[in-house]
Amino acid sequence: MTTEAKYLKVARILQKRIEDGVYKTQAPLPDQKTLADELQVSRLTVKKALDGLQRKGLVYKESGLGTFVLGPVPIQDKFDSPANAFSGLANLLGSDEVTSDIIEFNVEFPSEDIQHYLKLKSSDPVYNIRRLRRLEGKPLILEHTFMPVHLVPNLTEDILHNSIYNYLHHDLKLKFGVAYRKIKAAKADDWDQKYLKAKKDDPILELEQIVWLNNGQPVEYSTSRNRYDERNYVVLETNSF
Template identity: 25%
Template structure:
């Protein structure tokens, strides 16, 4: 490891831990430290910077809190894989979001079936409880890595052509427009932190106590005054983040 003393300005008004933190951030963002790569230990960094080990620890702790680094007990500290960012200012589908970020979108089908609507699903789709809906459960992937477990509920009378169709690695919104004449134009969406069940954690390849986000969306089609889709998606908190643009 190269001599790092020159990166520290002891006469600066910036705290030493902050200077170390920004040095490490720059190394991560410039791809000097690559995703899932082990960074130097606290001891190594403190010796190279010629500063207190607790100062280095504070810098690393803050980068862990920001999600740029993660720790493995007994092994060390690693660079996190960058999160995929999705804006919340426009209605888009998962496939388009991934393609816009240079990733290959995918969809692995868990199940497709016609079921009676639950009270919750019926309320979201403005149906009577028990009316038929088409339930499509898929694992959404980016470059083959699971990102979300998606449960879509569609008004069956409007989405009959999809029953029995191969939904592997296709965009649901594109299929709805092409085969059902439903162009989705508006949605109401909520986001909240959620716990995951063991089977969900296994599907998403995360720990049972890892962070996850539950996204619920009710989507409306052009020229219809009623919703056609209600979807509950469980997103990996370590690989996804949402942004909101606000104007005065």
């Protein structure tokens, strides 16, 4: 089992304990060493799991005191998605629940905008990927992604039907460093109407992002669009001072 899979598994275990009331609201969680020993993983794996739970709004950290259960957030919805997550849709919502329809999958030379976003030359080929992500068979997100071929070699349709991020992290051993994300409202375009079943005047929520590897190279420019009534983006902020 990979480190990535371990921290996701630990996060699911801890989340279930919180939901089942094993860990009470406002009470501290066991310290990282205790959890690591119990679950037979490293403290780094536990830390990554807790970081993910914090982004989801389930726990919060107090400097020098530990990690505490936040408890149910009254305005939280099951389709809320952390705006600062790196794990990808399949890992957030469950790989068994998320499927992908490939609408476009081409290798081409980048436009001027994509050259600028990904720091490429006009002769550097990129993948142009458009996918419809479904949750339990229902259209949820329309993704349009560009990635440099030289950084992400041998991308296949089989990978696109599953998780690109798992391929990057597990197979290519690439690590994300920074992501800049912009969330904005838009009107439904022809793609949204066709694939998201949006009406012509429906508002659309769009997340635009650039992701850099930990060596500073941009590896992804993408937009993710969903209907206004299908998904929200959330941020949990804590004041540890």
